[in-house]
Amino acid sequence: MNRIAPQTGVAFPLDRGATLRIVDPTGAQVCDLFCVTRADVRETLSGGRSIDYADKLYLTTGDVLYSNRSTPLLTIVHDDVGRHDLTLTPCSPEMFVKLRGDDGTHPSCFENLRVPLARYGVQRDTITCSFNIFMDVRFDADTGRMLLGAPPGRAGDAIVLRAEVDLYVGLTACSSEVTNAGRCKPIDYRVYEGGPASE
Amino acid sequence: MNRIAPQTGVAFPLDRGATLRIVDPTGAQVCDLFCVTRADVRETLSGGRSIDYADKLYLTTGDVLYSNRSTPLLTIVHDDVGRHDLTLTPCSPEMFVKLRGDDGTHPSCFENLRVPLARYGVQRDTITCSFNIFMDVRFDADTGRMLLGAPPGRAGDAIVLRAEVDLYVGLTACSSEVTNAGRCKPIDYRVYEGGPASE
Numbered sequence: 001m002n003r004i005a006p007q008t009g010v011a012f013p014l015d016r017g018a019t020l021r022i023v024d025p026t027g028a029q030v031c032d033l034f035c036v037t038r039a040d041v042r043e044t045l046s047g048g049r050s051i052d053y054a055d056k057l058y059l060t061t062g063d064v065l066y067s068n069r070s071t072p073l074l075t076i077v078h079d080d081v082g083r084h085d086l087t088l089t090p091c092s093p094e095m096f097v098k099l100r101g102d103d104g105t106h107p108s109c110f111e112n113l114r115v116p117l118a119r120y121g122v123q124r125d126t127i128t129c130s131f132n133i134f135m136d137v138r139f140d141a142d143t144g145r146m147l148l149g150a151p152p153g154r155a156g157d158a159i160v161l162r163a164e165v166d167l168y169v170g171l172t173a174c175s176s177e178v179t180n181a182g183r184c185k186p187i188d189y190r191v192y193e194g195g196p197a198s199e
Numbered sequence: 200m201n202r203i204a205p206q207t208g209v210a211f212p213l214d215r216g217a218t219l220r221i222v223d224p225t226g227a228q229v230c231d232l233f234c235v236t237r238a239d240v241r242e243t244l245s246g247g248r249s250i251d252y253a254d255k256l257y258l259t260t261g262d263v264l265y266s267n268r269s270t271p272l273l274t275i276v277h278d279d280v281g282r283h284d285l286t287l288t289p290c291s292p293e294m295f296v297k298l299r300g301d302d303g304t305h306p307s308c309f310e311n312l313r314v315p316l317a318r319y320g321v322q323r324d325t326i327t328c329s330f331n332i333f334m335d336v337r338f339d340a341d342t343g344r345m346l347l348g349a350p351p352g353r354a355g356d357a358i359v360l361r362a363e364v365d366l367y368v369g370l371t372a373c374s375s376e377v378t379n380a381g382r383c384k385p386i387d388y389r390v391y392e393g394g395p396a397s398e
Contacts, residue, residue: 048246048288048328053297057286057343068324070293087256087286089247094269098252125267128327129247141340144256 004031006184009112009172011120013038014163014191019077021160022171023188024134024153028181030174031189032090032109032130034117035065035073038166041121043067047086047129057139058083064164065131073167078160081153085132087139091176106175113170120168133159135179150181203230205383208311208371210319212237213362213390218276220359221370222387223333223352227380229373230388231289231308231329233316234264234272237365240320242266246285246328256338257282263363264330272366277359280352284331286338290375305374312369319367332358334378349380 001023004010014020014035022031037043046068053070054063060082065074089095090109096102114124134157136149163169173187174180200222203209213219213234221230236242245267252269253262259281264273288294289308295301313323333356335348362368372386373379 042324052287055345057338125241138340139256141337146254
């Protein structure tokens with residue numbers, strides 16, 4: 001396994017047919033995922049299209065993440081947790097200033113996706129809503145009030161995604177103390193080139 | 200008032216300080232709004248950031264629509280309906296093919312935003328989640344199942360938005376029969392240059 005240190009991120013190519021296993025090694029830690037197609041990095045993950053096509057907010061095993069051009073990008077082939085968010089953008093320096101009174105220097109998933117994805121030509125403005133793995137975001141059905149729960153993953157819980165096209169994928173170990181039950185922890189991941197889906 | 204014919208769209212500049220009044224003239228009709236800043240058309244409306252900063256899914260009077268760079272773009276200064284969606288992308292040719300069995304020729308909000316916004320230099324891939332005015336999208340708080348209600352607006356109901364920066368705004372009279380209680384109807388709008396907010 002590869003380890004993403006707390007409050008950092010990585011990006012890498014993921015070939016069509018390969019599977020990506022993402023593990024919460026400690027429990028209660030979120031991992032933001034954003035991806036673009038290698039054929040055209042302007043074609044990006046779209047939370048809105050994915051929610052629309054799944055007809056639900058919480059995607060899990062068998063569900064598909066779509067691009068802004070309605071291309072299937074990733075299929076969830078295994079999921080120990082079943083609670084991930086698709087509505088929110090990655091935490092950003094501006095978010096920490098606005099909501100937490102930070103001075104603009106707090107580490108963020110946005111910067112931890114933007115910087116490693118930039119070397120593949122991904123422009124900052126194209127990083128929109130991420131797939132916020134192991135993040136429990138609920139909304140009151142009537143009022144719409146957001147309810148943010150502690151990340152429900154336990155130590156060793158995993159999600160496995162299969163690439164449906166050649167991708168560049170960015171992953172983070174989420175930088176927000178509030179989101180991650182008070183302490184930012186690492187995330188583990190491994191790529192299986194056409195290997196077993198849930199190993 | 201200006202009228203947007205059923206299943207069509209428009210785009211226009213909206214100056215900082217101007218207000219935009221959008222009216223449902225018949226009742227039960229959705230209007231998708233997307234906007235970008237005139238200073239840099241890559242800076243676009245962000246549903247994810249707007250939901251995060253509002254701490255809720257349903258924005259109404261006093262709430263702000265933010266950009267992908269966390270800039271306030273539009274403030275809702277009047278709202279007769281109080282139910283609008285920020286999670287979904289505009290209906291698109293691909294959506295009608297995937298979910299409705301269409302042949303790819305159905306009119307769509309995506310095309311009705313894309314084409315008029317293109318003359319301002321807006322690229323198609325930057326049109327992400329729209330502000331889907333008068334659209335009743337709810338999610339079961341536990342399962343996340345999407346519940347699409349008939350648009351709750353009655354004839355004459357309005358929303359008024361004030362521009363916080365110079366914008367290009369796209370508006371549609373939504374093209375989806377299913378979303379609009381079985382029949383696609385017009386939308387009316389008017390721009391007040393620094394005029395009264397709710398007249």
